[in-house]
Amino acid sequence: MTAKLNCPSCGAQVPFQSQASVSATCPYCRSVLVRTDMKLEEIGKVAKLMDDMTALQIGTQGRYKGRSFILLGRARWQWSAGFWNEWHLSYGGGASGWLAEAQGFMGVAHFEATKAVPAREKLKVGDHLVLPGGKYQVEDMKEASCVGTEGELPAIIKPGTKKRTVDLTANLAGGVAGFASIDYEDDGPHVYVGTYEDVESLTLSNLRQLDGW
């Protein structure tokens, strides 16, 4: 069920489609809002998200492992070697995940309630790690900063939010490439596990129309 709350800054209606969403960016005044009970609280402003050549948009639908999803929001991150997008993927009914879009790859991952991972300082590229679902290998380690948000997100993220991540891959059964990401935050590591996906296998629809494409 869509909750409709009013932006405390401009008064516009800000939809919350997923129960998992805790923050949203007002599409009109670009305030970053946090949901507390039935109220919205402004925690910052976002400059207009820099345009990027992505074919995804809020409202893009698809399927992952037989479940339909819709993209409800995104956070854009910058690190020393470039940018990537993390899209909030909602299955409805409060179930959500992330679709990471980086260097032409799409990885879908879901939160795993485990803290049993080594400290970030103890890890380096190439290390092996057993995570739920398989044996993963550290692919890269990034220190990133949020440079923009839009739509609703299942976490409180605003421009300037920092995170330290470790990305991992795995050779899963059936030729599937596993994808995992560990975000090291103040309250400890947050583990997300999933797979890299072909665009075809996600059967995406309602894609963004791009000039000339």
Added chain:
Amino acid sequence: MAGSAQAIRCSNCGAGVTIRAVGRSVAATCTHCKSILDLADPNLAILSFYKNAKNYDFALPLGKRGKLRGDTWELIGYVRRADTASIFEWDEYLLFNPLKGFKWLMCSNGHWTLIVVTKQKPVVVRAGKPHASYLGHAYDIFFEGKAKVVYVEGEFYWRVAVGETVKVQDFVRPPEVLSSEESDDEIVWSIGDYVRKDEIMAAFGPKLELPATSGVAPNQPSAVKNEWAKLLLYAVGLSMFLVIASTLQQGMAKGEEVFAQEFVYGVRSTDPSDKTIVTPPFDIKGGTSNVEFDLAAAELSNSWMEMELTLTNVETGEGVGLQHGLEYYSGVEGGYSWSEGSKTAEELVSAVPDGKYTLTIEPSGPTPPRPLRYLVRLRRNVADFSNLAWGALLLWLFPCFIAVRHWLHEVNRWSESDYSPYKES
């Protein structure tokens, strides 16, 4: 409008630069001064100035879009790379599609390969002949060395730099090539697929002047390989059919005797008129078939004799003739007995029709010490596998030719590799 190319100003020379993969490219070269700009920096910091005076031509124009293997790709970047000795150079084009991401089109010696980075990590097996295992297949090591960037133009999803050097390993399983590029902080694996020149032309323009193709590319599929498998199947199938058919046919060949008689040579050898023997007429019937002449002189010893045999149809006057010799020598030398030649001979005459026949025999040769008995026997419809042998030979000629071509292709493919199975190491 959403998702348009973006124009920026070069922070070195002020020239306008078009960015195509907006928000995804991290570095771009200025079209005018060729400085490399940092697109992740709001001030477009200059990553490097252009130092090289040399001009590089590349075959595919940046900004061009084409449909290749089902998807539309835009050419956004160009990299010239070389081995560290700068002896061998090749081109790499970065392709972009907003939904499908990035791919590479490599051109080396005029051969094209479409490459995509893979997240599924191959396993390198060092034991024995090194190979890589990827998605259940083995890829043979072809090349191990270093590659460095000598020139760049366009835009890239990382901070590209001239001089950047990586360790490269190529493993082949034509038409695929599996490659690893190792830098200080990462190993990137990619999988490439051979692309025919006409596919490049169809995708990016029929008027393009593409580099001339030379040699055999490491991952170039053998033009005859697929046909070879089919051909082999056909040849084996047809051979089996031939063998079965001729066995069935020959199994019915009874080899019926139509004439047999013993003659004596050397009795009246002084009288030449008696040397020619003409038999009384005998019948050959049962349908047109082959006739085998069997000759035998069991007592022939350290001598030879020759026979001219003519089989004449008394009704039509048509005849077939043949000449055949028998020779047999033997002795004992140094405790070993030896012999050469044969006391018997067979010769086959094909397609003899039914009819009444006479046989004319003209024997010749040195006068034997004792009259020499010899046997002449004619059998019709005898088993004959020589047609089968000829058929098989013809049948296998083409597959053998193809096999040789395939083998030459493989030798050429591996001629540039240190790991050639065709070279003595």
